[in-house]
Amino acid sequence: MAQSYSEEFPIHQKTEFFDFRARRNPERLAEIARFADAFLKIVNHDFFRADFEYPIHALVLEDRASFQGFLRRQFRIVDPPNFGIYLSEYKLFVTYEDSGLGTFTHEIMHPLVERNLGDRPLWAMEGIPTFFEKFYGYWTNNEVVVHRFRLGYCRRLHKQRQRAVRDRLRRLRKHQHRQQFDHLRRQ
Numbered sequence: 001m002a003q004s005y006s007e008e009f010p011i012h013q014k015t016e017f018f019d020f021r022a023r024r025n026p027e028r029l030a031e032i033a034r035f036a037d038a039f040l041k042i043v044n045h046d047f048f049r050a051d052f053e054y055p056i057h058a059l060v061l062e063d064r065a066s067f068q069g070f071l072r073r074q075f076r077i078v079d080p081p082n083f084g085i086y087l088s089e090y091k092l093f094v095t096y097e098d099s100g101l102g103t104f105t106h107e108i109m110h111p112l113v114e115r116n117l118g119d120r121p122l123w124a125m126e127g128i129p130t131f132f133e134k135f136y137g138y139w140t141n142n143e144v145v146v147h148r149f150r151l152g153y154c155r156r157l158h159k160q161r162q163r164a165v166r167d168r169l170r171r172l173r174k175h176q177h178r179q180q181f182d183h184l185r186r187q
Contacts, residue, residue: 023062028097032104036108061096
C-alpha cells in the first residue's frame with residue numbers, strides 16, 4: 001500500500017491475513033478485522049486453500065459518500081460501486097464502515113477465486129463471491145461458527161448446496177493442480 005495512506009488513514013489494525021487502515025472508529029475496525037481473519041479461516045478449512053500474497057490491504061472509510069468520493073479522487077473511478085471494491089492492480093480492498101460483512105466477504109473472494117481457481121467456469125468470478133456473501137453464524141471461543149448459508153428460498157437444501165459448492169471448488173482446485181503438473185512433466 002502506498003505510504004500516503006498511512007497519514008490519511010492513521011488507525012491501523014494488522015492481522016494474520018489483512019492490513020486494515022481507517023480514519024476513525026478503531027473499535028469498529030477491530031471488529032471488522034476479527035471477522036476478516038475468521039472468515040478466511042473458514043474458507044481455508046471448509047472450502048479451498050486460499051493462497052495469496054498476504055496481507056491483503058484494506059481501507060475502511062466512514063460512509064458511502066466518503067468511500068465513493070475517495071474512489072473518484074484517488075483512482076479516477078467515474079461510477080464507483082455502492083458498497084466495496086477490490087482493486088487488483090493495487091492489491092487493495094476499499095469499503096466503508098457500514099457497508100456490511102456480506103460486502104466484505106464478496107469482494108475479498110474475487111482475488112482469492114482469481115488466484116486459486118484458475119481453471120474455473122465463467123460464472124465463478126461472480127457466482128462464488130455471491131455465495132459467500134450470504135452466510136451467518138456466531139462467535140464461540142473466539143472462532144466464527146457458520147450456522148447457515150442463505151441460499152435462495154429453499155433452506156432445507158442448504159447443507160446439500162453447501163457441500164456441493166465445497167466439493168465443486170475442491171474439484172476445480174485439483175483439476176488446476178493436475179494441469180500444472182502435466183504441463184511441468186511435458187517440459
